[in-house]
Amino acid sequence: MSRPTIHVETPGQARSVERALARVRSVAVDCEAAGYHRYSDRLCLVQLTAAGQTFVLDPLALDLAPHLRPFLEDPARVTIMHGAPYDLRLLHRDLGIRVGALTDTQVAASLLGEPAVGLQALLERHLGIRVSKRFQRADWASRPLPAEMIEYAAGDTRHLHRLAEILEARLEEAGRLSWAREEYRWLLDNSFDGGNEGPEPDPVARFKAARRLDDRSVTALREAIAWRDRIARERDRALFRVASDAALLAAARVRPPSVAALAALQGFPSRLAHQKGGALLKRFARVEGLPARELVPYPRPTTRGTRPDPEEEAAFERVKEVRNAAAGRLGLDRGRVMANQVLREVVAAMPGDRAGLAAVAEVRRWQVDVMGGELLDALWKRAAG
Known part of the structure; x- marks a missing residue:
């Protein structure tokens, strides 16, 4: 029977976590964020099992x-996660922590050809545990959190050590543990936010139906x-919880003459229209007064260079056949063996030997060894002829 979950809200309680972490060489970690309900996907919980x-x-x-960094950044102490990339970014962005050593049970399962790699499926399959x-x-982000939510969150790490042991034992038996460790290292090197470069994408590009609208x-x-x-930022609410994309599209197409007409628009939140609709109508009025030359149309699709020539396409099809055959031999998903995008990078680079192939961006050493x-x-x- 597992020990009761400890909810940590004070520095004194956090120091007890430090004492527990100081005694172990591995810790299971998961994070919860607020993105589904809130404007910001800020970190809201960190679950640890040690x-x-x-x-x-x-x-x-x-x-x-200060309580977690010395332990999670220690390269001699393994952090066990499931589906690590998002949580690695959260820990780095919100706490400034860069995990030093990683095991990802989702990666491990994918390299074993598991039919389903979600945590619930794996726990039920390997440990007979059903997770709600x-x-x-x-x-x-709501506070106070009820006890049942705290216990639910604890379930995401409580069994990760046992699951990792089972999966990595199977990987070792299959001769694939080195593959997994290379993937773990790649995640640590590539999952942290490096800052966004270049201009922000035009927000209307997400609205595919807007292609048919006039400028x-x-x-x-x-x-x-x-x-x-x-409004979403002011209220700290997810965008879709303020107004749906469909409601904005309808309002932009019709541009109602009054708050009452906006509130009557099908799918538009009536209360929001009465509270904040005046500001939207003022924006629409400014758009109506713009000369045609100042209107900004729907963004044109960007062209990514010239289309591949026939030889490049033929080479891509040939390497894809090799990848597909390897996936069949290994019993793995084709994208797990090598993604199409990486295959195209290989074709573009035209490496002449294994060292050159290994130097292509995102190509792993285990992939070079296998095929x-x-x-x-x-x-x-x-x-060659």
Whole structure:
């Protein structure tokens, strides 16, 4: 029987977590964020299991960074996660923590060809444990959290040590543990936010139906998106919980003459229209007064260079056949063996040997070991004769 979950909200309680972590060489970690309900996807909970004890820590109540950083950043102490990339980014962005060593049970399962790699499916399959999905979309930023939500969150790490042991034992037996460890290292090197470069994408590009709108309506939609964003930020609510995309699209297309007409628009929140609709109508009025030359149309699709020539396409099909055959031999998903995008990078680079293949962005050493020779043979088949 597992020990009771400890909910950590004070520095004193956090120091007890430090004492527990100091005694172990591995810790299971999961995070909960608020993105589904709130404007920001800020970190709301950190769950840890170490030596059979599970803690649920509240980053909204205290700064967790000084309590967790020495342990999670230690390369000699393994952090066990399931589906690590998102949580790695959360820990780095909100706590400034870069995990030092990783095991990802989702990656491990994918390299074993598991039919389903979600945590619930794996726990039931390997440990006979059924996990409730009751709070999967709960508002983790709400406070106080009820006991049943805290216990639900604890379930995400309570069994990860046992699951990792089972999966990694099977990987070792299959000769694939080194593959998994390479993937873990790649995640640590590539999952942290590096800052967004280049211009922000045009927000109307998410509205595919807006392609059919005239330029004035598209410009109005852009204003409606900015209006909703401002309200969502002020209220700390997810965008769709303020107004749906369909409601904004309808309002931009019709551009109602009054708040009453806006409130009567099908699908538009009536209360929001009466509370904040005046500001939206002012935006629409400004759009109506713009000369045609100042209207901004729906963004044209960007062209990514020239279309591949026939030889490049033929080479891509040949390396894809090699990848598909390898996936069949290994019993793995084709994208797990090598994604199509990476295959195209290989074709573009035209490496001449295994070292050159390994140097292609996102190509792993284990992939070169498994099918590097066949990929190179297929790549150079036309040139070789």
